[in-house]
Amino acid sequence: MRRNGxxxxxxxxxxxxxxxxxLAIVVLVAFTPDETLTLPTHGLSLRxxxxxxxxxxxxxxxxxxxxxxxxxxxxxxxxxxxxGLAIARARFPGRNFLNALMLxxxxxxxxxxxxxxxRFFAVIGATGxxxxxxxxxxxxxxxxxxxxxxxxxxxxxxxxxxxxxxLGASAWTTFRRITLPMILPGITGGWLLAFINSFDExxxxxxxxxxxxxxxxxxxxxxxxxSIDPMMASVSTLVIAISAAAMLxxxxxxxxxxxxxxxx
Amino acid sequence: xxxxxSKPSQPTPxxxxxxxxxxxxxxxxxxxxxxxxxxWLASAPAFMLFATLVFVPLAxxxxxxxxxxxxxxxxxxxxxxxxxxxxxxxxxxxxxxxRTFAIAFVTTVACVAIGAPEAYVLSRMRDPWRSLFLLAIxxxxxxxxxxxxxxxxxxxxxNGLVNQAFALFGLGPFKLEYTSFAIVIALVHVMLPxxxxxxxxxxxxxxxxxxxxxxxxxxxxxxxxxxxxxxQVMPGILSGSLMVFGLSASAFAIPGLLGGxxxxxxxxxxxxxxxxxxxxxxxxxxxxxxxxxxxxxMLTYYRVLERRxxxxxx
Numbered sequence: 001m002r003r004n005g006x007x008x009x010x011x012x013x014x015x016x017x018x019x020x021x022x023l024a025i026v027v028l029v030a031f032t033p034d035e036t037l038t039l040p041t042h043g044l045s046l047r048x049x050x051x052x053x054x055x056x057x058x059x060x061x062x063x064x065x066x067x068x069x070x071x072x073x074x075x076x077x078x079x080x081x082x083x084g085l086a087i088a089r090a091r092f093p094g095r096n097f098l099n100a101l102m103l104x105x106x107x108x109x110x111x112x113x114x115x116x117x118x119r120f121f122a123v124i125g126a127t128g129x130x131x132x133x134x135x136x137x138x139x140x141x142x143x144x145x146x147x148x149x150x151x152x153x154x155x156x157x158x159x160x161x162x163x164x165x166x167l168g169a170s171a172w173t174t175f176r177r178i179t180l181p182m183i184l185p186g187i188t189g190g191w192l193l194a195f196i197n198s199f200d201e202x203x204x205x206x207x208x209x210x211x212x213x214x215x216x217x218x219x220x221x222x223x224x225x226x227s228i229d230p231m232m233a234s235v236s237t238l239v240i241a242i243s244a245a246a247m248l249x250x251x252x253x254x255x256x257x258x259x260x261x262x263x264x
Numbered sequence: 265x266x267x268x269x270s271k272p273s274q275p276t277p278x279x280x281x282x283x284x285x286x287x288x289x290x291x292x293x294x295x296x297x298x299x300x301x302x303x304w305l306a307s308a309p310a311f312m313l314f315a316t317l318v319f320v321p322l323a324x325x326x327x328x329x330x331x332x333x334x335x336x337x338x339x340x341x342x343x344x345x346x347x348x349x350x351x352x353x354x355x356x357x358x359x360x361x362x363r364t365f366a367i368a369f370v371t372t373v374a375c376v377a378i379g380a381p382e383a384y385v386l387s388r389m390r391d392p393w394r395s396l397f398l399l400a401i402x403x404x405x406x407x408x409x410x411x412x413x414x415x416x417x418x419x420x421x422x423n424g425l426v427n428q429a430f431a432l433f434g435l436g437p438f439k440l441e442y443t444s445f446a447i448v449i450a451l452v453h454v455m456l457p458x459x460x461x462x463x464x465x466x467x468x469x470x471x472x473x474x475x476x477x478x479x480x481x482x483x484x485x486x487x488x489x490x491x492x493x494x495x496q497v498m499p500g501i502l503s504g505s506l507m508v509f510g511l512s513a514s515a516f517a518i519p520g521l522l523g524g525x526x527x528x529x530x531x532x533x534x535x536x537x538x539x540x541x542x543x544x545x546x547x548x549x550x551x552x553x554x555x556x557x558x559x560x561x562m563l564t565y566y567r568v569l570e571r572r573x574x575x576x577x578x
Contacts, residue, residue: 008381012386018378022415023407083309092303098307101318115538119324203517243407
């Protein structure tokens, strides 16, 4: 394999700088002791992190988001696991249609899903309902769960299951003791990926959240359009920290490159 | 209708009879429909949820575009094309659509120009660096787009770091925030992973010996890159640009935060109609026209490039 020349490495450095700059600057500014968003900052301070504690809007939105992401990814897993196993392991009428249907939210823009859900909820009288918000999030995170379950289940060595059967294990025992442990990385990875995507989702949620069910990204968007002060940076830093923690976990469980790129 | 379409009574070969625990594979034709029941039961919750929450809301939105809007009482059921006439005919929305597609186009070109070479450089690195940098480029995918837009607004504002850097050379300050330039820069940042991923995947499939062969036959590195590597990663670049274009044209958070109140893209115009002036029928019309235009552009692009690509390979 040929090495990269100096030109290629210079280009690469610029790209990496470009990718990391906006995140780095957010984290830097979050620790400013100053009143306004200025750079360079004069010293370090946690005052803007303390300020979040006195701003119940962000606290409430944060707990809404965590609750929403937890419920949506769990519910998504509950419906996608049986369907995903069926799709991965058997041919049956409706299989391809079901697969395409469950992956379709990936190709419908969040904007279109957002207004479609807003209209739907208005018609059925569910505007501002948290339960329906959870269901809307289930729809947008299920493709991620399904993809990881399909990848895990189709790479499975079936002869181990057949061995369990031939040794007299029941269907349920085989599933619980053999199949489940083997696809567990795919399941937990899918759940985490769904959690992150639900926690970060803005475009669809901004149409269907009410002041009571507002999520953290929506709250942050509103805040950033109205006023810009370093609190936005400190909240963003916490979001980056949470995402980074989830990423590390995902990397340990399933391999981040495998999640993001697929087939590896 | 959809249920009937997805569950035809024609049985086809089934490999397993149970979803959760597999019995030994026994391919047999003419499987009784009973064999499918466990599979259908396993898929039923997902199927019902998705059939309801994908088709019904989209159909309702389509119906909404034919409604009339009355400022005092809201949407009134009707069947008329007034909303379409208003969006297609007004210079205001024409400008917004033209800007939306121009921005999406420039973003796509920039992503190809940055993402494809970067994927190639990455693929030629050695392993701790290779995984590390790949991660650095892909990981921002999992950080909220609001955070990234906010980061760019801090870099690009009048006394932001970019203008401070210009000031070192005695230039500026330039008005960068609330411009199409700011939107494009931030969109490129958000969309770059969607270009790097497919090109990277295509490069992984590339046989390094073809490159070696070209070099040993005295081709220069540039000719090798252009004549050997590029054609093989072209499918990756194509699918990456389709993805980037589609996502950029319907992007909401970036133009919302970096375009300000004046510089609208289609998605922010839809938002204004829905949550500002409450004219849902008009908002739904803009959104569906955006979706339709997006599909049309992407299909044309795909057709044209597929043909050209087929010719160059043939």
